Amino acid sequence: MVSITETQKIGVGLTSFGLFFLLFGVLLYFDSVLLAFGNVLFxxxxxxxxGLRRTASFFFQKQKLRGSTFFLGGIALVLFRWPVIGMAVESYGFVLLFRSFFPVVFGFLSSLMNIPYFNVGNMSSMV
Known part of the structure; x- marks a missing residue:
C-alpha cells in the first residue's frame, strides 16, 4: 500500500478544491475569479x-513544452480576465500535457466495469 504524508494530504485537498472551483467557475458562465482561484489552487x-522540483521538471520537459505553454498561457489568460479563451487554450494544453495518461485512466475506468453492482450491462442477472 502506498503511504501518503500529511503534506501530500494537504496537496490532495488543495487540488480537489481547485478542481471544484474550476467546475463551479465554468458552471457560473466562466466566472473569471473562480476560474483563477481554481487554477492557483490546482x-x-x-x-x-x-514536489516543486518534479512539478517543474514535468512541465518543462522538451517534449511537453508545447503543452505547458498552452496550459500556462491559458491560466495567464484567465488571470487577465479572458476566461472563455483562457479555458479553451488551457484545455488544449491539458490534453497535450496529459495525453500519455489517458490510456491508463481509460484502462482503470474499464476495470471498474468488472466490479459487481457497477456492471450495468449485466443487470438482468442481479434481479
Whole structure:
C-alpha cells in the first residue's frame, strides 16, 4: 500500500478544491475569479503532492513544452480576465500535457466495469 504524508494530504485537498472551483467557475458562465482561484489552487496542490522540483521538471520537459505553454498561457489568460479563451487554450494544453495518461485512466475506468453492482450491462442477472 502506498503511504501518503500529511503534506501530500494537504496537496490532495488543495487540488480537489481547485478542481471544484474550476467546475463551479465554468458552471457560473466562466466566472473569471473562480476560474483563477481554481487554477492557483490546482497548481499549488499539484506542486505540494509531487514536489516543486518534479512539478517543474514535468512541465518543462522538451517534449511537453508545447503543452505547458498552452496550459500556462491559458491560466495567464484567465488571470487577465479572458476566461472563455483562457479555458479553451488551457484545455488544449491539458490534453497535450496529459495525453500519455489517458490510456491508463481509460484502462482503470474499464476495470471498474468488472466490479459487481457497477456492471450495468449485466443487470438482468442481479434481479
Amino acid at each position: 497548481l499549488a496542490g499539484l506542486a505540494i503532492i509531487i
